[in-house]
Amino acid sequence: MTFRQFAFNNVKRNTRAYLSYFLSCLFAVTVFFMYAVVVFHPDIAHYEFRDIVKSGVVFSQVIIYGFSFLFVLYSTSSFVKSRQKEYGLLTTLGISKSQLNRMLIWENTIIGIASIVAGIIVGSLFTKLFLMVFSLILDIDHTLPFYISLKAIGLTALLFFVMFEVNSLAVVWTLRTKSVMEVFRGAKTSKKAPRFSYILSSLSLAAVGYAYYLAYTANWFNVFPRMGLILVFIIPGTYFLYTQFSIAFTNGLRRNKHLYYRNLNMLTVSDLTFKLKDNARLLFLVTILSAVAFTSSGVLYGLLQSAQTEAKRFVPQDVTFITEGEDNQAAFMDHVNKVEEKFQKKEIPYHSMSARSMVVKSDSAYSDWNDLSIAIYAYTDYKHLMELNQDNAVPKVTGNDAYLMVDEFAYIRQLDPLKGLSIRSGNEKSDLHAQLIGAQLNGNIFGHFTMIVSDEVFDRFYRAAENDEVMYMHAMHTPHWIRYANDIADITDYDFNENFHADSQADFYVTMKESMSYTFFFGIFISVLFFLAAGSILYFRMYQGIDKDLNHFHSLYRIGLTDKEMKKIATKQLGILFFIPFLIAVIHALFAFKILQNMLSASVVLPSITVISVYFVIHFANFIFIRNIYTAKLKKVM
Amino acid sequence: MSILVAENLSKVYGSRLGKRYEALRQFNLTVEKGEFIAVMGPSGSGKTTLLNLLSSIDTATSGKITINGSAITSFSKNKLAKFRRKNMGFIFQDYNLLDTLTIGENILLPLTLNKVKVSEMKNKLSTISKQLGIGSIIDKRTFEVSGGQMQRTAIARALIHDPAIIFADEPTGNLDSKASLQVMESLSTLQKVSKTTTVMVTHDPFAASFSGRVVFIKDGKLFNEIHRGDNRQTFFQDILNVQSLLGGNTDDLQTIRF
Numbered sequence: 099m100t101f102r103q104f105a106f107n108n109v110k111r112n113t114r115a116y117l118s119y120f121l122s123c124l125f126a127v128t129v130f131f132m133y134a135v136v137v138f139h140p141d142i143a144h145y146e147f148r149d150i151v152k153s154g155v156v157f158s159q160v161i162i163y164g165f166s167f168l169f170v171l172y173s174t175s176s177f178v179k180s181r182q183k184e185y186g187l188l189t190t191l192g193i194s195k196s197q198l199n200r201m202l203i204w205e206n207t208i209i210g211i212a213s214i215v216a217g218i219i220v221g222s223l224f225t226k227l228f229l230m231v232f233s234l235i236l237d238i239d240h241t242l243p244f245y246i247s248l249k250a251i252g253l254t255a256l257l258f259f260v261m262f263e264v265n266s267l268a269v270v271w272t273l274r275t276k277s278v279m280e281v282f283r284g285a286k287t288s289k290k291a292p293r294f295s296y297i298l299s300s301l302s303l304a305a306v307g308y309a310y311y312l313a314y315t316a317n318w319f320n321v322f323p324r325m326g327l328i329l330v331f332i333i334p335g336t337y338f339l340y341t342q343f344s345i346a347f348t349n350g351l352r353r354n355k356h357l358y359y360r361n362l363n364m365l366t367v368s369d370l371t372f373k374l375k376d377n378a379r380l381l382f383l384v385t386i387l388s389a390v391a392f393t394s395s396g397v398l399y400g401l402l403q404s405a406q407t408e409a410k411r412f413v414p415q416d417v418t419f420i421t422e423g424e425d426n427q428a429a430f431m432d433h434v435n436k437v438e439e440k441f442q443k444k445e446i447p448y449h450s451m452s453a454r455s456m457v458v459k460s461d462s463a464y465s466d467w468n469d470l471s472i473a474i475y476a477y478t479d480y481k482h483l484m485e486l487n488q489d490n491a492v493p494k495v496t497g498n499d500a501y502l503m504v505d506e507f508a509y510i511r512q513l514d515p516l517k518g519l520s521i522r523s524g525n526e527k528s529d530l531h532a533q534l535i536g537a538q539l540n541g542n543i544f545g546h547f548t549m550i551v552s553d554e555v556f557d558r559f560y561r562a563a564e565n566d567e568v569m570y571m572h573a574m575h576t577p578h579w580i581r582y583a584n585d586i587a588d589i590t591d592y593d594f595n596e597n598f599h600a601d602s603q604a605d606f607y608v609t610m611k612e613s614m615s616y617t618f619f620f621g622i623f624i625s626v627l628f629f630l631a632a633g634s635i636l637y638f639r640m641y642q643g644i645d646k647d648l649n650h651f652h653s654l655y656r657i658g659l660t661d662k663e664m665k666k667i668a669t670k671q672l673g674i675l676f677f678i679p680f681l682i683a684v685i686h687a688l689f690a691f692k693i694l695q696n697m698l699s700a701s702v703v704l705p706s707i708t709v710i711s712v713y714f715v716i717h718f719a720n721f722i723f724i725r726n727i728y729t730a731k732l733k734k735v736m
Numbered sequence: 737m738s739i740l741v742a743e744n745l746s747k748v749y750g751s752r753l754g755k756r757y758e759a760l761r762q763f764n765l766t767v768e769k770g771e772f773i774a775v776m777g778p779s780g781s782g783k784t785t786l787l788n789l790l791s792s793i794d795t796a797t798s799g800k801i802t803i804n805g806s807a808i809t810s811f812s813k814n815k816l817a818k819f820r821r822k823n824m825g826f827i828f829q830d831y832n833l834l835d836t837l838t839i840g841e842n843i844l845l846p847l848t849l850n851k852v853k854v855s856e857m858k859n860k861l862s863t864i865s866k867q868l869g870i871g872s873i874i875d876k877r878t879f880e881v882s883g884g885q886m887q888r889t890a891i892a893r894a895l896i897h898d899p900a901i902i903f904a905d906e907p908t909g910n911l912d913s914k915a916s917l918q919v920m921e922s923l924s925t926l927q928k929v930s931k932t933t934t935v936m937v938t939h940d941p942f943a944a945s946f947s948g949r950v951v952f953i954k955d956g957k958l959f960n961e962i963h964r965g966d967n968r969q970t971f972f973q974d975i976l977n978v979q980s981l982l983g984g985n986t987d988d989l990q991t992i993r994f
């Protein structure tokens with residue numbers, strides 16, 4: 099048998115190890131290539147959003163490459179590790195170090211080239227689908243034609259070839275540091291009883307707990323400094339959760355003999371202890387990847403879904419126009435009529451009304467509240483506006499009672515001085531007894547704050563008002579505006595100038611959606627990628643470890659374990675390895691959603707449940723798939 | 737009273753097209769309660785095959801096996817596994833210990849599967865580990881102890897649940913002479929005390945000389961059978977004689993010790 103025949107047979111009989119390695123490389127190449135196709139797509143290059151989209155895609159591309167690098171490095175080293183015994187054997191049989199290195203590099207190069215070629219082919223197949231989704235999300239009218247530029251192929255091939263070579267050199271380099279004896283022992287050395295430290299275990303719990311506390315109590319004003327702090331606690335906390343606490347936990351289980359010695363528990367727990375320890379770093383990685391995926395897609399999806407609620411929060415009335423000064427009244431009414439005509443033309447249903455308002459000045463002993471411009475409305479007008487918008491009005495005010503509208507951001511100002519607040523205009527002056535309510539009318543550029551005063555007070559001020567203190571407000575209620583959001587946004591955007599101030603929920607909504615959808619697209623893409631990577635890491639790990647496990651199960655079979663019991667043990671262990679990282683990642687993500695919830699008025703409960711459910715379904719399918727492969731293999735031991 | 741009866745046992749390997757190999761042909765064997773028998777024969781003669789069939793780890797192509805009155809050849813795989821863990825003990829050449837468990841836990845394994853009270857488990861463990869001289873290592877792990885100690889652990893595991901019958905395949909195959917002596921002495925002493933029926937496959941005439949009867953097989957068929965008298969040394973000599981008669985033992989390298 100020649101050396102080449104030997105190498106060939108080697109590959110043939112080691113199919114599983116090679117195949118799983120090949121598949122993980124293929125996965126990385128495919129994803130990268132699909133992105134590269136978009137970057138170099140000629141239609142994308144001419145699209146008006148070119149810059150923003152392209153920088154987003156390029157950024158994702160860099161992340162994918164960096165990530166692929168780690169992923170392939172991990173795959174290569176676990177591939178080599180799984181075959182160390184073979185290398186040890188070859189070394190003892192007299193293969194020289196340089197021959198072995200050459201063999202390794204050759205193998206890696208061949209697998210690398212094969213996966214580049216296969217990845218580009220598979221990627222091309224998926225590209226059509228990818229371009230369709232891409233066009234849909236970016237609202238490009240027609241689907242981008244299927245086009246694969248040579249540049250995309252070249253870039254992918256070049257970058258990945260470099261990656262594979264660097265990886266195999268790195269692996270060869272690390273292999274060199276091992277003695278023949280070490281190589282020979284290979285993966286068999288890790289059977290010492292797993293150790294843990296009580297201090298690190300409790301510290302890991304404390305760190306995770308503290309990070310959760312920080313997240314739970316975060317708000318608009320402290321969230322940014324806290325974000326870094328949370329990461330500083332959560333990442334090492336999670337790491338030690340796996341390397342220390344998990345071992346401490348299973349050791350605790352072992353100590354309870356009544357539980358431990360019952361049925362299959364001893365076998366399950368003891369084997370699990372080793373599996374947890376052997377895979378701690380991997381599980382940590384999977385947890386962090388999944389947590390990032392859940393959090394970012396949940397947050398993005400939550401924001402996207404919240405656009406309507408946030409629009410209502412920042413723009414309480416559907417559509418409003420406002421102007422200041424008696425001189426502008428005629429032009430204003432003209433403008434309003436034109437707008438309503440346009441609504442009619444587009445067949446957008448609406449109700450509308452006009453309301454009086456005026457600007458006054460505030461008087462207060464506190465500089466924060468002194469000399470501010472305040473827009474005042476009569477209670478009756480306010481009530482009509484609320485009825486128009488189908489919102490609930492606050493109870494009627496009489497005399498010097500009034501309401502001051504503040505949104506939650508205004509709470510930064512001190513509110514106590516409000517008690518001594520009075521308003522003035524020309525010769526009129528009134529000491530008010532103001533109560534705070536949330537924003538119910540659209541704010542405007544003419545006044546810092548909006549107040550509702552009693553009809554008597556308003557009339558008194560309005561009669562004495564100067565020409566330029568008077569304001570005209572026209573409000574429209576547009577039921578089902580979401581349906582016409584784009585049209586309404588277009589109409590209200592039109593002809594804006596400093597005298598006419600237009601505000602609409604539709605406009606806010608459309609702007610927020612638009613800016614979110616790019617972020618959403620790239621974010622979700624990368625998140626899904628992270629999640630898939632996490633899943634495939636688990637998958638490849640199981641795939642590679644299966645032989646060792648089969649030996650273990652064969653031993654059990656001989657002693658008299660039934661088929662069902664072996665399946666039970668295997669399912670339990672696989673389940674734990676699969677769902678513990680998932681569960682921890684979900685909990686991490688839930689606290690991240692809590693941060694988001696603290697800052698949004700829209701509920702993120704539904705979006706986050708949706709996102710996590712979708713991930714769960716995928717993860718569960720993956721689990722069932724791997725479990726079935728695994729238990730099918732179990733039959734072989736009998 | 738016979739505890740194990742095998743009738744017309746045959747095993748054909750590779751029954752699919754291509755090579756068929758009949759490793760065992762129409763083999764008959766009866767083992768009495770409390771008996772300690774050794775199965776010997778040249779390499780490839782079908783010893784392991786026989787033991788795997790008797791112990792239900794593998795299924796026979798044809799023939800019938802009765803253990804303790806149950807015809808195990810008609811059992812389902814599931815029922816067999818449960819029968820095995822309750823009524824049989826195993827000792828293998830490669831020890832078959834689980835390296836995720838401590839020595840003590842390995843010994844207790846059959847008891848945990850058979851749902852025994854924890855206090856009873858502890859008692860049994862300390863008794864048997866003392867008898868086998870491994871009381872001091874029950875908290876160690878498999879990689880921390882010697883081959884002889886591992887095999888004595890396997891013996892403890894095979895005996896702890898008072899099985900009806902013990903199967904041992906080359907229990908001394910991986911051990912040096914000193915460890916072999918210790919293992920065989922422990923096994924035969926415990927066997928005598930507990931009167932557990934034992935079937936042992938071995939290459940080693942020295943190990944076989946501890947048994948009460950040696951069954952020789954050749955090419956999957958019974959070749960000869962000799963009984964032990966009062967003296968182990970003469971029995972050992974008899975075994976050697978039959979082995980040379982067998983002829984096919986050129987590949988069996990033996991070491992003679994006394």
Ligand SMILES: Nc1ncnc2c1ncn2[C@@H]1O[C@H](COP(=O)(O)OP(=O)(O)OP(=O)(O)O)[C@@H](O)[C@H]1O
Nearest residue numbers: 749750757759777778779780781782783784785786
């Ligand atoms: N799974 C198998 N498939 C095909 N043939 C087998 C299988 N197992 C054993 N054989 C063949 O059956 C014959 C008997 O094998 P067996 O393992 O029983 O021999 P043995 O007496 O235990 O030998 P040794 O003393 O070397 O352990 C041998 O010729 C062997 O090649």
Ligand SMILES: [Mg+2]
Nearest residue numbers: 783784785906
């Ligand atoms: Mg054999």
